[in-house]
Amino acid sequence: MDAQTIIARRVAQELRPGNLVNLGIGIPTLVANYVPAGLHVYFQSENGLIGTGPIPEQGMAHPLLTDAGGKPISALPGAATFDSAMSFGLIRGGHVDLTVLGGLQVDAGGHLANWMIPGKMVPGMGGAMDLVSGAKRVIVAMQHAAKGKSKIVARCNLPLTSARPIDLVVTDMAVIAFPGGHATLLETAPGVSIAEVLAVTEAEIAIPDDVPEMKL
């Protein structure tokens, strides 16, 4: 199983019945492919839709029905559309139960940086800051390390996305939560040892007695 699939499948296990879920661009988008059978959740697209469905069949795409990246999507029966004020009212107002976002860095206290590399990449934060500030639960889905460098850092040196700590980070190597504001290893990826996780984790991380393997 490749890294992205591991991450997406594991994040999908965090979905709960009836959840209103916002998925960021990139790995988070893949989560929609692994919703457990029989589980009903709503996906929101922040450009103005609840009830996003899969990519439409050939010839069924409509130019006025897209995801936040401008790519054609479909809408499920019972979908609802709205303007951007409503969309961010839902996000900021705590009506979104779960958001899954990509990350550049997550630190030992659960703070996320994911929108800017000063002097290099300044695309803008789009909806990320509102999502992290407002969603009931925030999960970051990202590779554990990039170019051999840990993305789970002691302290973010990139600009923060929010002062609010995230709830969970799911990587291709581990699941980490932040109880009491401290990074804690919850699970390891299949075939990955705790020592291997620690070797590529810059942040200090608590290791409970029992750290099961992800069940994918």
Next chain:
Amino acid sequence: MDAQTIIARRVAQELRPGNLVNLGIGIPTLVANYVPAGLHVYFQSENGLIGTGPIPEQGMAHPLLTDAGGKPISALPGAATFDSAMSFGLIRGGHVDLTVLGGLQVDAGGHLANWMIPGKMVPGMGGAMDLVSGAKRVIVAMQHAAKGKSKIVARCNLPLTSARPIDLVVTDMAVIAFPGGHATLLETAPGVSIAEVLAVTEAEIAIPDDVPEMKL
């Protein structure tokens, strides 16, 4: 012509083509009956409608289509409905060109009191404060005096509706504006002399050289 008719007819002359107009309860409501022929204006009802029409014919009233007093109204072709946030966005945001409201007192500086008599009548301000603060132009339509007492006072002793002065007050005796923040007599009602107006006006009021009679 009775007092209310004089006031409503004169106020109606202030309507301009394409105006979005909000009429308060009481005398202001009557203004809709005297819209000059061929002049198109939009009436807003702050409970959520642009395009209010006259009282529906027998059997055509619908319980979900009412004015701000809860009374059945009709809607004209091209009407639009909306929620209260939008309705007051239109009002506060300066999209309403003209509001016509009743008054308890208007003072020499154009300040309006129309929502409360302390210890006696405390119904609440409803939408009046937003209308006076936000509409592009505010006209007060009221009797010049009540029980022999001038309602055009030196200074309001009733609680103000807004710190913003109104633009015009139309009574059964006179039309008064407030250029430079000073009450100024613009017109008198048919058959009413300037002296008669002054006799029942508590506020100091400037009298220009030419004070024509209302043309009704």
Next chain:
Amino acid sequence: MKAVSLEEAIAVIPAGASIMVGGFMGVGTPERLLDELVRQRKSNLSLISNDAATPGKGVGKLFDGAQVTHMIGTHIGLNPKAQQQMLGKQITVDLIPQGTFVERIRAGGCGLGGVLTPTGVGTLVEEGKQRIDVGGKAYLLETALRADFALVQAFLADYAGNLSYALTARNFNPVMAMAADTVIVTAEHIVPVGVIAPDHVMTPGPLVDYLVANG
């Protein structure tokens, strides 16, 4: 969203709860929910509603049985009972401008701490509030308002809880449906999913906690 009976829907509301109720002079008010609040004799309610309607109609029913101890609204002039109870100090009433009322509720529903409005500057409404200047103009800081429960009346509800409203019965309903911990809805018509087109949904289903099944 859960479909429930009228009795179950109101049973979740404890005495002393704060309730937002949609409607404007009783138009767009969930009358069945109010009738059941009366029948179940819920007391000490904090009512957040535009007005007090009239005796026997809309939220006016709650004043008939003295079930309200506190009210936040914009106008109670057409309900003599509410006026009497306020002047007799049986209830406390915060009267606030209507535009401020709806923006405070919207702020509560949209995760905003409050808004700056010009309405009320220099009047009694300013008392106890922070005045903030922006671009040389004075505004009052009006803070967000939420409730334990929102009682909402829709025209159409589909099986998934998507709602739409009709004509002037929309008023405060969609705004309140975002600003309470628990949202309870009655609808004139409950229809299959898809009957309300996506562009015409005014309150998306995930906002609704309880939809009262029609009898």
Next chain:
Amino acid sequence: MKAVSLEEAIAVIPAGASIMVGGFMGVGTPERLLDELVRQRKSNLSLISNDAATPGKGVGKLFDGAQVTHMIGTHIGLNPKAQQQMLGKQITVDLIPQGTFVERIRAGGCGLGGVLTPTGVGTLVEEGKQRIDVGGKAYLLETALRADFALVQAFLADYAGNLSYALTARNFNPVMAMAADTVIVTAEHIVPVGVIAPDHVMTPGPLVDYLVANG
């Protein structure tokens, strides 16, 4: 509302104007108005738009010809030309959170001085802004935003200027249609009055200054 030709509509916009343009990654953007802005070579524009779209699409067209000198938006990462012009300091760009962006515009359109949002507290976004606590929680004061012109794309417009939008092309259009001194609209379909039911009108006609007649 006045029905005008495409050329007339854009002719009213002077060089150096501030323009709000609806759309999200080019979806729901008034492409014909942008093509005409390009053709009439309007320059030194201050652009208020969610994103910079992509080269050749939506507001991206304005960066192709370097017609923008300042932009307020939330994301320009998918337009390399806009990125280059920003990093090369040919244009200045204020990047702000998307929820803040739309609330600032809404405030501008609704006569509010601003809103208090939790978004951005403790981040770079807080720089130079007032932090205000409400109920023990920290918020940033974000002030109202307006423009000289709003360029709006509707799905349906009726002869009276009532507008409705389709699917995800609604986005910022109805909010911007309230927040500019002059509102210019193009529509995919212009239809007789009454085709858009009152409950489905999303932007009432009196908000529209110019409706571009279809060719």
